[in-house]
Amino acid sequence: MATAPDVTRNPFTQTESPAVGVTIENLSKSFGTFEVLKDISFAVKPGEIFVLMGPSGSGKSVLLKHIVGLEMPTAGKVTVDRRDAAAEETREHVRMALVFQAGALFNSISVYDNLALYPREHRIGNEASIREKVMHALQILSLENAAQKFPSELSGGMKKRVAIARALVMEPQLMLYDEPTSELDPVMGATISEIIATLKDQYHVTTIVVSHDRDLALNIADRVGILMGGRLVFLGPPSELHEPKDPKVADFLHPKIDLQNPRFKQLET
16 A cells, blocks of 8 residues: 555655654744845645755755754744754654755765764664665665765765765655755756655655756656745746746746846846
8 A cells, every 4th residue: 555645654664654744934034134034934745845946045045954953033933843943852753854965975984884874873773773774775776886985986976865865864754955966967967856756755755955956846846935035936836937927037947148138247246
């Protein structure tokens, strides 16, 4: 029997646990006098892929940090599974994993030891069970042959896959990705997008992706949110982005090159 979309299936034990939702309510964030996020509200449904897009500096990464509890709101609130995202007890009750843009792998230890670090530090099982978990995660991402390599020996695409495998070892109910296809060629970018979608389909993990990648958003997202200037200017299914009604959103997603009136001459100094 297929797993219900509101249930997360543990990739290692195949046990089931409730998928989690994320709610952003009237969130504002200021650093000094600079307001980065301005009254943002939306909800991520349990088990869906939600892609957050927007120009550089629009507040995407700051919003992501609020979801994982690394930033405190100036106003409003963020809840994960109906719990305050910044509360320590939330991280005790909800398994969250963040895949960093640059991978954040430790270059001085092997791929295997990068994946084993979390369960070892948290004393989750003995060494035999940790090995089984690590090798299973590597197998899921077709990385078995990379176990004893060091991150410096890997391609950019392999580093991204290792970072995702490391997140899987945490058995997450909520997966967050920060620019997972950045600095990758189009084919490898498509591969990472396929991995994100496959993991969601197989394990029904709730997934939030911060990305500039239009193809990723249009092909794997259940819904897309677009931030501009700290405000949520679009929220809806990716099908509505093929011909967006908002001219700023249209220009962001489908920019035209105008050599007669180049953009850089319109930028503020």
